[in-house]
Amino acid sequence: MARFLYRLGAVAARRRLIFLGVSLAVITAALGAMFVFAGSFAPGHAIPGSPGQLALEKVRQHFPQEGGVEGDMVFVAPSGARITDEAVAAQVRAAAQRVREVEHIAEVGDPLEQVSADGRVAVVSLAFDVPSGTEVEPAQQETVRAAGAAYGERFGAHGGRVLFGGDAFEEELEPFGTPEIIGLGVALLVLLVTFGSMLAAGIPMLTAALGVGGTAAGTLLAANLFDVSQNALTLALMLGLAVGIDYALLIVSRHRDQLTRGMGIPDSIALATATAGSSVFFAGLTVIIALVGLTLAGVPMLTSMGLAAAGAVAIAVVLALTMLPAILSLAGEGLRPKPGSRAARRILRTRSGGAAAAWVGLVIRHPWKMLVAVVLGLAVLAVPAAQLQLALNDNGSAARDSEPRQAYDLIADAFGPGVNGKLAVLVEGDSVAATAEAVVDTVTPMAGVVEVNGPLIAEDGRAAVVQIVPATGPRDGATSALVEDLRAALAPIGTGAGDYVEVTGLTVVSLDAVKQLNGALLPFTVVVVGLSLLLLLIAFRSWTVPLKATAGFLLSVGAAFGAMVAVFQWGWAAGPLGVPLVGPVPSFAPIIVMAVLFGLAMDYEVFLVSAMREHYARHRDATEAIRAGGRDSGRVVVAAAVIMIIVFASFLFSHDPNVMPIALALAFGVLVDAFVVRLTLVPAVLKLLGDRAWTLPRWLDRIVPDVDVEGHHLTGEKPPATTAREPELVG
Structure with missing residues (x-):
């Protein structure tokens, strides 16, 4: 892998105008096509084949x-x-x-x-x-x-x-507005502090912006052929911006470090693309796997969100490995810090120490204490997650000053909350009238039913609809329980030959979507985590690193879910954050947060641990390798995490009720994962494992391919031995 990327970076640097021209031509053509042929978003949360959806389609056929x-x-x-x-x-x-x-x-x-x-x-x-x-x-x-x-x-x-x-x-909210623009300005400031150069800071912003343009164009053009949710574009833009900046940051940072040490521009670009680019490739591939895994839920809205976001990450990876080397070549000596300059001193000082290295040094001096403190602390933060409640948003969760929300609240106050989420029972068969009356008799005395209207008989006489007004609103858990009770109570009525009785309506379709999303969470976790574990096993040729990475992720996602519940269900800081409605979070939020956060957690794992393994390959000193990883990659991981947090936080203030919980959970999850898990828990665990962290059983070593993430084949260095040997005692 490193050898291929080295050649790619060298060619891109040498043929920079061709690479730049092709990249810009493709993006420009896509944007031009978007303005002419952009499709429209698909509303709703229908699940083809669900009981409520099938019955609703029958209602539309008969009426x-x-x-x-x-x-x-x-x-x-x-x-x-x-x-x-x-x-x-x-x-x-x-x-x-x-x-x-x-x-x-x-x-x-x-x-x-x-x-x-x-x-x-x-x-x-x-x-x-x-x-x-x-x-x-x-x-x-x-x-x-x-x-x-x-x-x-x-x-x-x-x-x-x-x-x-x-x-x-329903209001169609803009996927990108003032809060996001402010967030980009703050991200640029972080890059300026990191690099000490406007040119170096501007390059990641440029490639990320071009990537987001391509993402928006691709998503809107795909809307002509597929059902694409508006939230799919928002998620794709949010994630595309974050990873686009971070992936470019990693490569540019490596390139400037090498230039500071006197390496030539073409060689530095090729080597940075090979080493940091390998990390970008595997990190991006992990995120893409997690996002594509959202299709397993079988919910079209979630599928469109996952594929759009995966496309955004893929574009960011491609631009980082092709267009970015060309831009670095075009920038030339402008990216080399002047000898004795503040930027040069910072780079040299960071390579000999710095805050990240000092923190990692403290961690590995007290690994057991740090391990216990992190695990217990994150377990406490995850406690609220046990009370996670899910629903699908409607106009009742829109911004309080919006017209649809005011109309929703007026109807609920005047007629009861159930009027905003009426249910219906469809009856088909030979004796429609008699069966419908039986439905009315069964439903009327049930708890939670306020009013029963009908039956309304279709003109063809083959169907009837009975309307039910529940006592509770569509997002209330009691309404979900009522739907299950109705289905159970009406099941015996629809057992006759040719009879069909089913509860339906838009509220029921949404509740079916919630149920299916809940059921998809566990299989999604198993499949995606399994594939990503395999990817990390190949990247690091270690069985402990993937397991440790996944365990750390579970702690991070638990803390993220805890924050989401505390703010959006318990109302902590809901006012200052502009939360429009305290209550259940959107049912698709947990699975999306899990997918995105897993991929981003693996990003930081790859960035940090690849630097550690690279040092271990040269010196065979497990403890010093941990210090080197904190010294060489800690500053970049910190900058990347801060930028991620800023981007996600900016989308939190978009006041889109579907996006806000996701943005908060991702911002808090990245904060926890980067600073608590990757820069604290990971060094502590690796210190306790010692050399065993970099070994494989002999039988596994023979079948795992060597993809050379760190570029050992380029430098002629011998990669670390990966077969298990006599374990060392760790004190």
């Missing part, structure tokens, strides 16, 4: 007039008046009529059919004639709002207003 995307108009009466007062009611009817005449509006309900008991609020349902499962265009939303705005203009001075909510009016 085509009920199809399309639904929304709500919520009218609030002016102060001292009621919706049913003639002057107010006339304005409500007029607003509903104007909306009814808008293009693409398929249906508008009776304006005065659903009025709250106090007469203050009325809800009018409406449906767009766009296919169910698609988004209503913002321009179409605005046309409808304009048609109903006269009511607010008429009564606004007296407290009357009209709001629009429901699935048709």
Whole structure:
């Protein structure tokens, strides 16, 4: 591997204009195609083949007039008046009529059919004639709002207003905005402090920005062919920025270190690409494996998020190994610190000491104490994770000042929280009416059911729908329990020949998605961790390093989940962080955090341990190898981790309820993993293992390929012996 990357780096440095031209041409073409052929995002959390989804599709077949995307108009009466007062009611009817005449509006309900008991609020349902499962265009939303705005203009001075909510009016948040731009500015400042050079600091930012451009283009173009969630683009941008900066940081840092020691520019670029580039390749491959593993859940939304993010990481790796060497060649002597300069002194001082090396030295002087302190401390941080609750977000978890959230809260206050998450029971068969009545009789007295409406018989007489209003909202655990109780209670009714009885509705589809995501977490963990263990085994030719790396990851992810629960479920610091709703976290958040954090944890493991193994290969001194790893890679790991934390934290302040828990967990998880696990736990464990950390059983040594991550084949050095030998006593 190192030999191949050495040649690649040498060619890229020598043919820099070709590599730069091709890279820029591909990215420019992709961006141009994006502006012309960009697809649209797919909303919803449907799982093809799930019971609720199958039943919902049947409902749309039997009741085509009920199809399309639904929304709500919520009218609030002016102060001292009621919706049913003639002057107010006339304005409500007029607003509903104007909306009814808008293009693409398929249906508008009776304006005065659903009025709250106090007469203050009325809800009018409406449906767009766009296919169910698609988004209503913002321009179409605005046309409808304009048609109903006269009511607010008429009564606004007296407290009357009209709001629009429901699935048709869900807000489409920008995947990249002011908080993220501020985060990039802070990341640039960290790079300036790290390198002491604007040129060196700007190169990782440039390659990361180009990579993110390619990622955005690829994701939006793929949306023409596949269902792509809006959150897929946000996750891809967030991760692409973080790893794009970090991977370039590693290679640029190695290159500048070598230049400081007097190496020539072409040789330094090739060697940095071979050594640091090998670490980038294996680290990126680990992240990609973890993200592609998200497809195992079988949830289209999660699949799109995993593949988009994996594509972002792949682009970052490719640019780091091809375009970056060309840029380094173009920068030439501008990247070589001047002799005696502050940057040169910092590099030379770091190679003989520095804060990271001092900390690692302290750790290996007290390995048992550090090991126990880290394990106990992270176990305490992980305690809240035991209370993790999952749900899928809806308008009830949107920002409090958003119109869909205000409409959602008004409906819940006026009619009860269950109105925002109505359930339905579909009945098919030869005796539809009799079976539907049996459903009504069974469901009506059940605990948790507030209201039962219907049955509504289809025109073909082959199906009926019974509507159920639960006592609790769609994200409440009691609603999930009610759905299970309904399925159990209705199972005997649907046992007749040709009969079909199933609970459905958008709330049920979302609950089925939560259930499937929960079930996919364990198999995902086993498969992805297993593949990554194999990758690390090959990279380091050690069986203890992969096991230690995975154990450290489990501690990090436990702490990350604990932070997520403490903030988003318990409400700790929820106000300052702008959390819109305290309650269950999005059901896809844990599996995404686990995938991304596992890959990033392996990044730091590869960066740090490869430097240790490289030193061990030369000197066969296990303790000094640990110090060398902290000395040579500690500064880069710290800078990379700080940049990761800044990027993830910036997305925390985007106020996207689907992204915020993921961003917080990743920021806190990287903080714990880099500083507590990799720079503390890892040196302590390696000190206790001694030479055994770098050995393999003889039978395993014969079958594990030697991929030469550290570049021993390039320098002619003998790689470390990997077969087991007599264990040393460690005190």
